[in-house]
Amino acid sequence: MQPLLIAPSILSADFARLGQEVEEVLQAGADLIHFDVMDNHYVPNLTFGPMICSALRNYGIKADIDVHLMVRPVDSLIGMFAEAGATMISFHPEASDHVDRSVQLIRQAGCKAGLVLNPATPLHYLDHMLDKLDYVLLMSVNPGFGGQSFIPSTLDKLRQVRQRVRESGRAIRIEIDGGVKVDNIRAIAEAGADMFVSGSAIFNQPDYGQVIQAMRQELAQAELD
Numbered sequence: 001m002q003p004l005l006i007a008p009s010i011l012s013a014d015f016a017r018l019g020q021e022v023e024e025v026l027q028a029g030a031d032l033i034h035f036d037v038m039d040n041h042y043v044p045n046l047t048f049g050p051m052i053c054s055a056l057r058n059y060g061i062k063a064d065i066d067v068h069l070m071v072r073p074v075d076s077l078i079g080m081f082a083e084a085g086a087t088m089i090s091f092h093p094e095a096s097d098h099v100d101r102s103v104q105l106i107r108q109a110g111c112k113a114g115l116v117l118n119p120a121t122p123l124h125y126l127d128h129m130l131d132k133l134d135y136v137l138l139m140s141v142n143p144g145f146g147g148q149s150f151i152p153s154t155l156d157k158l159r160q161v162r163q164r165v166r167e168s169g170r171a172i173r174i175e176i177d178g179g180v181k182v183d184n185i186r187a188i189a190e191a192g193a194d195m196f197v198s199g200s201a202i203f204n205q206p207d208y209g210q211v212i213q214a215m216r217q218e219l220a221q222a223e224l225d
């Protein structure tokens, strides 16, 4: 099992002071930054693009930036985000006409590539792709908004993804995104996730370090295979 990583989603940060927010959450113990890109087309919300990513790099942020593309089409944004400083890029297979090509573009751009599965997206999207992916991002809410509740059936799906990853024999990370909090993170880890996106549970509290530490304490008690 690889180290368990906590990735705060800046969707719930204070955008008026984004650089400081990212700096603070990293100082509070976060491992990397989750960057939700929404286009008001693939999902019914609109957030930020590559310019904000490069602004964070120019501000001095050195941590991995995990770009979660909720956009259609996908390919035209990949190079722009890589140039802007993204180190990981994931996309939703339903939003790409050529999933394998999109993954190739991400890897050619020097980033880690992830495929995102919505709550109702079947696992067969992983067929023929697991050998080319660096991570699978499993949505535990429907994409588009922060602050939603974790969909409980995701735990079973997570166990199935973990089994597939195990069978692949590759060190593919499994990231979970949506409704992750101190009180469910341990069960999520036990079901097979090793990277945890959390937005509102961290940024809606005054002390980010306290939440991240509480999450790490829960993770330390998880019974992992």
Ligand SMILES: O=C(CO)[C@@H](O)[C@H](O)COP(=O)(O)O
Residues within 6 Å of the ligand: 009, 011, 012, 034, 036, 068, 141, 142, 143, 144, 145, 146, 147, 148, 177, 178, 179, 180, 197, 198, 199, 200, 201
């Ligand atoms: O991709 C998304 C939502 O579409 C997420 O990354 C959310 O931003 C997570 O926020 P919380 O559910 O943790 O508040």
Ligand SMILES: [Fe+2]
Residues within 6 Å of the ligand: 009, 034, 035, 036, 068, 177, 197
């Ligand atoms: Fe996300």
